[in-house]
Amino acid sequence: MMEGMEAIVREHRFFADLDDDFVKLIAGCARNVRFNAGDYLFRAGEPANEFYLLRHGRVALDIAVPGRGMITIETVSAGEIVGVSWLLPPYRWDHDTRAVELVRAIGMDAKCLRQKCDADHDVGYEMMLRFVPILVDRLRALRLQLLDVYGTHG
Amino acid sequence: MALAADPMAPIAARVARVRRELKDVWTIDIEVGSGGFPFAPGQFNMLYSFGVGEAAISISGDPARPNTLVHTVRAVGKVSGALTRLKPGEFVGLRGPFGAGWPIDVAVGSDVVLVAGGLGLAPLRPALYRLLATRENYGRIVLLCGARSPRDILFRIELERWRRRLDIDIEVTVDHAAPDWRGNVGVVTTLIGRAAFDRHHTVAMVCGPEIMMRFAASELVNAGVSDEAIYLSMERNMKCAIGHCGHCQFGGDFICKDGPVLTYRHLRDRLARSEI
Numbered sequence: 153m154m155e156g157m158e159a160i161v162r163e164h165r166f167f168a169d170l171d172d173d174f175v176k177l178i179a180g181c182a183r184n185v186r187f188n189a190g191d192y193l194f195r196a197g198e199p200a201n202e203f204y205l206l207r208h209g210r211v212a213l214d215i216a217v218p219g220r221g222m223i224t225i226e227t228v229s230a231g232e233i234v235g236v237s238w239l240l241p242p243y244r245w246d247h248d249t250r251a252v253e254l255v256r257a258i259g260m261d262a263k264c265l266r267q268k269c270d271a272d273h274d275v276g277y278e279m280m281l282r283f284v285p286i287l288v289d290r291l292r293a294l295r296l297q298l299l300d301v302y303g304t305h306g
Numbered sequence: 307m308a309l310a311a312d313p314m315a316p317i318a319a320r321v322a323r324v325r326r327e328l329k330d331v332w333t334i335d336i337e338v339g340s341g342g343f344p345f346a347p348g349q350f351n352m353l354y355s356f357g358v359g360e361a362a363i364s365i366s367g368d369p370a371r372p373n374t375l376v377h378t379v380r381a382v383g384k385v386s387g388a389l390t391r392l393k394p395g396e397f398v399g400l401r402g403p404f405g406a407g408w409p410i411d412v413a414v415g416s417d418v419v420l421v422a423g424g425l426g427l428a429p430l431r432p433a434l435y436r437l438l439a440t441r442e443n444y445g446r447i448v449l450l451c452g453a454r455s456p457r458d459i460l461f462r463i464e465l466e467r468w469r470r471r472l473d474i475d476i477e478v479t480v481d482h483a484a485p486d487w488r489g490n491v492g493v494v495t496t497l498i499g500r501a502a503f504d505r506h507h508t509v510a511m512v513c514g515p516e517i518m519m520r521f522a523a524s525e526l527v528n529a530g531v532s533d534e535a536i537y538l539s540m541e542r543n544m545k546c547a548i549g550h551c552g553h554c555q556f557g558g559d560f561i562c563k564d565g566p567v568l569t570y571r572h573l574r575d576r577l578a579r580s581e582i
Contacts, residue, residue, distance in 0.1 A: 221484070227479075
């Protein structure tokens with residue numbers, strides 16, 4: 153069973169080229185999950201106990217805006233990661249995440265992974281090397297989004 | 307239609323049809339008669355609204371149908387606003403075509419990635435028509451489109467029609483959406499990393515707001531595309547359109563004459579400089 157999960161973890165591009173030992177360690181925190189269209193992976197305010205590596209499908213990140221209702225601020229697709237709030241205290245989600253279509257993913261137990269990163273800093277460093285480019289990419293995209301380039305001033 | 311011998315002298319051309327594309331965007335069809343009005347994808351014309359003024363407008367129609375000249379215009383100022391208020395049967399002044407177009411021939415044998423932001427799909431559409439008309443000459447063709455919201459997606463019906471073809475990959479994203487939108491949300495640059503193309507043999511054509519083109523070109527370079535294989539369509543305040551008046555000067559280039567389509571390698575050091 154674990155060998156199966158190791159294979160699934162290794163297939164995801166987030167863990168590409170990761171050492172076998174690390175894969176084995178990380179797979180211990182992983183489980184297969186599935187969401188139907190409309191299901192929530194997590195809701196704003198809930199503890200960030202699990203993040204997801206999408207294997208199939210697309211999810212929407214929604215934020216409730218007073219007076220405007222729910223606004224989708226980003227979608228995330230297969231091959232990408234959902235959820236970064238588990239990395240830092242207070243470990244709580246600040247948006248809803250909803251399956252737009254059938255989603256298959258690897259659910260990573262965040263507390264389990266944080267403990268492994270604390271116990272073995274090589275694992276922690278490896279995780280940091282993989283997460284920082286994602287955060288930088290999202291920051292870059294957010295900057296462009298903030299510029300509202302398609303407005304009449306664009 | 308015979309072009310005027312003097313490139314500064316407009317000819318009078320009859321408006322055949324005007325249709326609204328989006329809240330503030332219209333497409334104008336201009337009759338040019340049996341002689342046609344040959345142009346290269348990516349070129350622009352100077353359209354003159356009599357008594358109001360002249361503006362540079364990219365050609366957005368099919369180069370294989372030169373008898374009808376198509377322009378897509380956003381009403382943002384006096385001239386563009388007047389152009390969008392034209393009625394069928396009325397006349398418009400026409401000069402052109404001007405400028406260097408998209409590298410359709412350079413792209414032969416390569417994958418082609420088109421990145422369009424907002425109204426940027428209009429100048430890219432003639433390139434796509436040409437690519438699809440000679441589909442066998444190219445590898446993978448990828449069209450990545452960004453818009454502000456679902457209701458701001460330009461040429462939506464045509465995008466849906468192209469999407470039904472099996473020989474082109476099309477992804478559309480919007481910057482913001484309500485939860486009933488089932489497509490991508492995020493800036494258009496986020497689509498580049500997800501798209502499949504051979505980075506060693508790709509020609510990219512990018513059109514949209516300049517800041518979006520900068521980010522897109524940077525993302526294409528990150529994806530492994532050479533900066534000399536990335537082409538951007540620049541927009542500046544074109545007046546004479548033949549490189550005499552200097553209004554569209556951008557460093558050492560006149561965008562009207564040397565552009566509007568130029569390589570990222572040629573432009574990159576100037577793009578981030580606000581003083582140019």
